[in-house]
Amino acid sequence: MSVHIIRKGLDIPLAGEARPEMETLSPPSTYALRTADIIGHKFKVMVEEGESVKPGQPLCRLRQFPDVIFRTPNSGTIRDIRRGDRRALHEIVIDPDIHNQPDDLRIADPVDPETAEPDVLRTHLLQSGLWSLIIQRPLSKIANPEAKPVALFINAMATAPLAAQSHILLKDREQDLAVGVSALSKLCSGTTYCSVHRDSPSIPGVDTLSNTEIHTFAGPHPAGSPGIQIRQIQPLKQGETAWYVTAVDAAEIGYFLRTGCLPHMRIIALAGPEVSKPAYYQVRSGAALDTILDSRLSDNNEIRIINGDVLAGSKMNRTDHIAPAQSTLTVVPEGVTRDFMGWGMPGFKRYSALRTFASSLLPRRKHALDTRLHGGFRPIISIGQWEKVLPIDIHLTYLIRAIQAGDIQEAIELGLLELSEEDIALCAFIDPSKTDVCGIIRNGLDLYETEYL
Amino acid sequence: MSSNSKIHRFREQWESPDGRFHKIWPVFDAFDTFLFSVGARTRQRPHVRDATDLKRVMSLVIVSLMPPMLFGIWNIGHQTRLAHGLPADFFGSVLDGLLVFVPLLIISYGVGMFWEMLFCVLRKEEVSEGYLVSGMLIPLIVPPTIPWWQLAVAVSFAVIIAKEAFGGTGYNIFNVALMARVYLFFAHPGHISGDNVWIKMQHNTPVTDAFTGATPLALGAASSEMEITAVESVTAHYTWMQCILGTIPGSIGETSKVAILLGAVLLLATGVASWKVMLSALAGMVATTGLFNMFAAAGAPGMIAYPIHFHLVTGGFLFGVVYMATDPVTQPETQTGKWFYGFFIGAVTALVRIINPAFPEGTMLAILLLNVFAPLTDYIVVRLNARARRLRYAQ
Numbered sequence: 001m002s003v004h005i006i007r008k009g010l011d012i013p014l015a016g017e018a019r020p021e022m023e024t025l026s027p028p029s030t031y032a033l034r035t036a037d038i039i040g041h042k043f044k045v046m047v048e049e050g051e052s053v054k055p056g057q058p059l060c061r062l063r064q065f066p067d068v069i070f071r072t073p074n075s076g077t078i079r080d081i082r083r084g085d086r087r088a089l090h091e092i093v094i095d096p097d098i099h100n101q102p103d104d105l106r107i108a109d110p111v112d113p114e115t116a117e118p119d120v121l122r123t124h125l126l127q128s129g130l131w132s133l134i135i136q137r138p139l140s141k142i143a144n145p146e147a148k149p150v151a152l153f154i155n156a157m158a159t160a161p162l163a164a165q166s167h168i169l170l171k172d173r174e175q176d177l178a179v180g181v182s183a184l185s186k187l188c189s190g191t192t193y194c195s196v197h198r199d200s201p202s203i204p205g206v207d208t209l210s211n212t213e214i215h216t217f218a219g220p221h222p223a224g225s226p227g228i229q230i231r232q233i234q235p236l237k238q239g240e241t242a243w244y245v246t247a248v249d250a251a252e253i254g255y256f257l258r259t260g261c262l263p264h265m266r267i268i269a270l271a272g273p274e275v276s277k278p279a280y281y282q283v284r285s286g287a288a289l290d291t292i293l294d295s296r297l298s299d300n301n302e303i304r305i306i307n308g309d310v311l312a313g314s315k316m317n318r319t320d321h322i323a324p325a326q327s328t329l330t331v332v333p334e335g336v337t338r339d340f341m342g343w344g345m346p347g348f349k350r351y352s353a354l355r356t357f358a359s360s361l362l363p364r365r366k367h368a369l370d371t372r373l374h375g376g377f378r379p380i381i382s383i384g385q386w387e388k389v390l391p392i393d394i395h396l397t398y399l400i401r402a403i404q405a406g407d408i409q410e411a412i413e414l415g416l417l418e419l420s421e422e423d424i425a426l427c428a429f430i431d432p433s434k435t436d437v438c439g440i441i442r443n444g445l446d447l448y449e450t451e452y453l
Numbered sequence: 454m455s456s457n458s459k460i461h462r463f464r465e466q467w468e469s470p471d472g473r474f475h476k477i478w479p480v481f482d483a484f485d486t487f488l489f490s491v492g493a494r495t496r497q498r499p500h501v502r503d504a505t506d507l508k509r510v511m512s513l514v515i516v517s518l519m520p521p522m523l524f525g526i527w528n529i530g531h532q533t534r535l536a537h538g539l540p541a542d543f544f545g546s547v548l549d550g551l552l553v554f555v556p557l558l559i560i561s562y563g564v565g566m567f568w569e570m571l572f573c574v575l576r577k578e579e580v581s582e583g584y585l586v587s588g589m590l591i592p593l594i595v596p597p598t599i600p601w602w603q604l605a606v607a608v609s610f611a612v613i614i615a616k617e618a619f620g621g622t623g624y625n626i627f628n629v630a631l632m633a634r635v636y637l638f639f640a641h642p643g644h645i646s647g648d649n650v651w652i653k654m655q656h657n658t659p660v661t662d663a664f665t666g667a668t669p670l671a672l673g674a675a676s677s678e679m680e681i682t683a684v685e686s687v688t689a690h691y692t693w694m695q696c697i698l699g700t701i702p703g704s705i706g707e708t709s710k711v712a713i714l715l716g717a718v719l720l721l722a723t724g725v726a727s728w729k730v731m732l733s734a735l736a737g738m739v740a741t742t743g744l745f746n747m748f749a750a751a752g753a754p755g756m757i758a759y760p761i762h763f764h765l766v767t768g769g770f771l772f773g774v775v776y777m778a779t780d781p782v783t784q785p786e787t788q789t790g791k792w793f794y795g796f797f798i799g800a801v802t803a804l805v806r807i808i809n810p811a812f813p814e815g816t817m818l819a820i821l822l823l824n825v826f827a828p829l830t831d832y833i834v835v836r837l838n839a840r841a842r843r844l845r846y847a848q
Binding site for chain 2: 237425
């Protein structure tokens, strides 16, 4: 077991951490399969509005990899197929006829990964509709079923602000985790790694994983980010791909293999400054957000609901539903006020990681950060902000310039393929020039995909 | 009609594309965001942002410039009084200083902001905050006697040729304030060098017998002809303590080392300036002068034996290192580059001071020279990084 100490980084003191208490919520009024947050894929919808769907019926598939399907979280009638910009599929909403029990969602026989052939396992996983939980690196997108990954990274730690903690999500799931990890590692030619945080409570079942190297990370965010971990553990070489799965998603896969049933519950950490009861809630997969948000928010109407953490998560509407791979639901206030001469005030209540406001004299205070940009867009001016929070040897300014110039060969040499939005989100957070670092990195990855793959 | 909708309609005239004043909205935006912090929200990840923006960063630099500025204002009047043997009256000195400094500040900001806004309107960009600092620096690094028209031309040169021609704040290669000074230095040398420009003299008032208008470094440089050591030449007129406190003639903001160090403490505490650049510049200065001192015979005339504790308190080295070498735009981006850059600023300053008899002071030239090399050092560091990665990928 090796320990990686990450020194550069930042734990944003965001108020509203989820208390380690669990409550199971009653079934929601509607369910949905949410695909809005899946980056870089188009979908082929296989059902129509008004159609009734059986438990576990496939609803859509990826256009790029038609074997990757998505199944309904509940049986009922298709109420709505919601689309966003350029008709991108957002959600397929279902009116439930009954609230399915685990046995209703049995779509296959149990499989023992120890004895099954890899090809059988692969087909089985593709058929389950859970393949979308496997993310490939580089690109940080749903894994290509044809690719041969050289390593598997199981992430059992979360360092992003207010992110759901793995030891709570994985309570009593030792068996699921063991089966899931052993099945995934069979599909993968190289080593299986599992990362845990040194300062978190130990996670049940991690120590007993077979054929798995445990790597301990210490230090602030982005220590728990996949790009940083891969770079520390086994940097990828040219043309190699690796798989990345969070431990809780590996456990979901294990649950399916063990029982033949689709997972029908999901644990969500509800957190953020606008949440009156931040805690962990067990809800039905694909449940409407109302179930979880009702009576648990402050009175503020101007809020932003985020699937995931404030750094790398994506925006949700109040009428949306829990996404398949979601573990954290953050609610922060929208920024509405404009401070008078804010640039000249001491700023005891304005949080900055750069010691430029008086708030840095009170380092223990938690802040209710809102969605204000706090500044206008400017050319990149480096006062050492990125060196503070990027723990790997990437010269981000030059990488960004290469991407903006469309020079992908140069961008690759400067480390584009080692990154994704979540690894770099802190750099976007801290930048005084308000550069859209996440968007630029994704543009670079998209360009790489169209030009080189 | 409520006042809110009046404000809204006023705003519309600038901001909406068919508003009456839309063509010059960058001007409106500059004042608007000066008064009230930016109200824009994040659209996507990351949903929250750090409260620091460029306005805050630049404001902190301005605040850190306050000690040298305030001291400089007093010192202008104080030097005049000393030269004429008049009683040293604090309020009188400050008043005299204000009468000299405020017009220079107004010219610097007025001319500079005019060009800045004009270019932003033409480019349809928000007005950047970069000139706030340059506009404050420029009057601090010129002598109090600089003619107003020369300052205006120098500011125009710096903003147009050194900055906007390259694309505006963030894209310039040379430090803007130093470009204004270097323009004066080569185009109007009679008004920015020699012994007669550093003190604002009053007409028809006699000077005292002991009066010299020369700066300590000029005295040091002149020592080789007088067959005395540079320190003797300096201390004949000024004590070391005077030099560090700043009650000496010189460019307006650079005389008081104590005031500059106060500013440096603020810059370093807030993390706005790079401590690596400051430290390595000091190291470069110490190493180079130390080397020359070692080879100088004891009591040798000229700057070769000028010791480090005098180098640091005379001339504009400290001011340049604290406020201009640390300019985030013109210093190298890479951390390795910063060490190299700072060290050679110190070394080249020392070289100019010691070896070049024509220029007593070398800070300005050293910083501009290293500005030229900043992209090259970055290039080398980045290429090495790319090479290491290529090797790792290929294994």
